[in-house]
Amino acid sequence: MTSLFSDLRYALRSFRKSPGFALVAVVTLALGVGANSAIFALVNRVLLDLLPVKAPKELVLFSSPGPLSGHLWSDGDTSTSFSYPMYRDIRNASGSVFSGLLAEYPFDASVATASETDRARAELVSGNYFDVLGVLPAVGRTLTASDDVVPGGHPVVVLSHGYWQRRFGGNAAILNKTVTVNGRAMTVVGVSRAGYAGIQPGRPADLFVPVQMKAQMTPTWDGMSDPRDYWLQIVGRLKPGVSKERAEVVLQAIYAPMLRDLSKLMPNMKEATRKEFLAKKLLLLPGAHGRLVIQQSLGRPLVSLMGLVALVLLIACSNLAGLLAARGVARQREYGIRLAIGASRAQLLRQSILECLIFAVVGGALGIIVAAWILNALVGAFPAEAELRQVAAQLDLRVFGFAAMLSLAAGLFFGISPALRAARLNPAGTLQGSGRGSASTTREVLRFRKWLVTAQVALTLVLLIAAGLFVGSLRSLGRVDLGLKPDHVIGFSISPQSNSYEPARTLALARVLTERLSSLPGVRSVSAAELSTLTGNDSGSNITMEGTDPNPDQPTRSLTNYVGPDYFSTLGIPLLSGREVSWRDDANAPRAAVVNEAFVRRFAPAGDPIGRRFRFGRGDKERPPFEIVGVVKNSKNTEVSEADRPYAYVPYAQDKDLGELTFYLRADGDPALLSASLRAEVRRLDARLPVFDVRTLTQQVRDSLATQRVLTILSAAFGILAALLAAIGIYGVLAFAVAERRREIGVRVALGAPPAAVRNLVLHEVFRFLAIGAAVGLPAAYALSRAVESILFGVKAGDVRVFAAGVAVLAAVALLAGYPPARRAAATNPMEALRSE
Secondary structure: OHHHHHHHHHHHHHHHHOHHHHHHHHHHHHHHHHHHHHHHHHHHHHHHOOOOOOOHHHEEEEEOOOOOOOEEOOOOOHHHOEOHHHHHHHHHHOOOOEEEEEEEEEEEEEEEOOOOEEEEEEEEEOOOHHHHHOOOEEEEOOOOHHHOOOOOOOOEEEEOHHHHHHHHOOOHHHOOOEEEEOOEEEEEEEEEOOOOOOOOOOOOOOEEEEHHHHHHHOOOOOOOOOOOEEOEEEEEEEOOOOOHHHHHHHHHHHHHHHHHHHHOOOOOOOHHHHHHHHOOOOEEEEOOOOOOOHHHHHHHHHHHHHHHHHHHHHHHHHHHHHHHHHHHHHOHHHHHHHHHOOOOHHHHHHHHHHHHHHHHHHHHHHHHHHHHHHHHHHHHOOOOOOHHHHOOOOOOHHHHHHHHHHHHHHHHHHHHHHHHHHHOOOHHHHHHOOOOOOHHHHHHHHHHHHHHHHHHHHHHHHHHHHHHHHHHHHHHHHOOOOOOOOOOEEEEEEOHHHHOOOHHHHHHHHHHHHHHHHOOOOEEEEEEEOOOOOOOOOOEEEEEEOOOOOOOOOOOEEEEEEEOOOHHHHHOOOEEEEOOOOOOOOOOOOOEEEEEHHHHHHHOOOOOOOOOEEEEOOOOOOOOOEEEEEEEOOOOOOOOOOOOOOEEEEEHHHOOOOOOEEEEEEEOOOHHHHHHHHHHHHHHHOOOOOOEEEEEHHHHHHHHOHHHHHHHHHHHHHHHHHHHHHHHHHHHHHHHHHHHOHHHHHHHHHOOOOHHHHHHHHHHHHHHHHHHHHHHHHHHHHHHHHHHHHHOOOOOOOOHHHHHHHHHHHHHHHHHHHHHHHHHHHOOOHHHHHHHO
16 A cells, blocks of 8 residues: 555656646546536436336337328327327236336426416326336325226326426425316325436426326317327336237237227228228337437437547547657656666556556546536527426436546556556666667657557548538528528417317407507517427328319328418518418308418419318318418428428418417517517416417527537537647657657758758658548548438538538648647757757
8 A cells, every 4th residue: 555655646746747748638538538428418318318217127118100090199209199098998908918008198288376377397197107107206195096087087186396396395285285287276186206207308297187187188189089089108017027029919919909990980091001000010119218209309419429529539548648658758768767776567567557547537537527517518508498408417427437437448548558568668778778768669659659640630530521511511401491581570379278268268369469469569560370380390181182183192291280360471471372361261251271382282283273172181071171362482380401391371260179379479670679568468368378488580490400500519619629639649749750850850951951851751741641541531431421411401421522621621730730840840950969869
């Protein structure tokens, strides 16, 4: 132990003698470890974290890919939505392989107490939900099977622990008290334990409501008894010893008869589609990580970022290895003296390893600080309601362990070679040699450092090209013609149905609110729609045009939205022909629709579309037809990167299930200044009606590109960091080479070599680094571009401009880094160089 403390004191003393080396080594390692730990913290929460429930690996998610006919609700993968009758029948018949099957459906709720009303995330869950998951209450009780019996007969609610703390201050007095959820008085019977907030990462639940309260929670839509209404997600827990494959066999025997019965309710389904429908399989997906919704949108970007940041770590480690190798050469004489006076080789090896461990510990500790800063900045770059903000990524024990592992691996792996070289020194040969070390060792270390720098150049080129691809993708998104004018527009949402409004009352509220908002100073026009624009939401249906025979090979689906008067003029969508929706288009008027150009091209390519009629559904003549009264330009409705798709806009005054609306106001000046006024107008009409998602349309467009923007910023930051590290590596190896070749350079100058020739002698190494690095880096960059092409927009793998720009930037960085050593070499005084030898 005494010798260990002695080695530690010696190491710290040696670092004080060369603070520049110690600082550069520690900072290099901290940047690499910090960047990797920050991205790993996100990957850990989104892709690796298990649900905080009992035995999460026993959980499975139900999925049935293939065609459907009927009403479908989905927040991601449509194959995971099932009807309540299907859930009930499967649950009752599958007890041989499952210890329990639960169902859940996420919805938004208005929660009112005596003092205030706010917006909350809620889940409709089956009575066995908490029992299947093994989640115990923190206060009171959870829901039980007895809460899942009578439709509308169980007005009870369980709060999540986080919501209980946030909304009610963790006061246990809320137990058995009444809160109003979506206009219905509900008794709080319990609080779930801390740490559990639902089965979907990125959408933490605030409330858990029995599924039998569906009609009360979504008053415009029941769906509990319709086998063709797909809206529930099913999660099962396998019995011990039952494999997923065996369970699927049992389920298929239950599922196949259900499909046959359902097909009898679909007389208009095409025969080919019917065969595909009857052949559907019921599959079980791993459920240990919860419902894979956020993973579908963020999985690929996060994996791409993890790959990019791993390259940064490799570059940082290469720099560290070069620094340690150079330090080892500089200390050869010291090592030789220590060996000569009696130090053992084991002592030298231990001393070198201890120094590497010090670098690893200090660099890792600083890396955690860097990771915390990067993580906060990264998460903060997303909108407040974004899924990535909701997963609450943090530096937990797993991240600390990851950082420690990286630090130790980097410090030991890249420091062991100099340590072993020191332990193998021949003291006599070292002391007989002059300068800092023997010529053979110096040449060996120089070759090693050159190969490290060449690898850095190759990896940096990959990162620069990746950054160029993401920058090009974001620029392409920024140049997309939205088909609307987002400037001077502000939007906000209300959900009257959540406050027990009937559709007729909601319509009356919308009309009065539109009039009041239109009278505000500086407001040019006001309109509303059931689906907010550019928020990722969509709704659609099959279309049947009157007077035409549907082509079985032609897609017949169109997206739809219910909108109000002046919707297109308020959003700045050009009207090409006909008219907009008006207040005359109410429930007593013929059904009207405004369609976009893509709709006309798909369904009415010949002649004037104005006056043509169509129905929602395939061949369903019982539904009332809609008459096309106007045609508008194609615009982006769901997301900026979407392709032009058929779209039909129908009046929300003709929607018998009108429940939620998003209002848009076009202003003369800054629309954000209207925020307080519009909230006040809503309060005057109904003080208990929450106003949410208040933001300008420009901000909404920006928020919709948050993931692409963060990807671009991070990839550019990683590229810049890699270029900086590569520049340090190139400078270091050339400075080392010039110092070691000082006598040779002095002889060349003494023999008449001009300064330009000496500079070129050094810069030749730079071009060699670039040539070999490009030969390796360009194919690797192409492979990476193919891997990330699916998350790019408007940029193709192998884009010549991006690759050329990457090479040009790297060449400029390399020449800037190599020029100071080259200039120093050209300024060598031959007399001083020869005399020093």
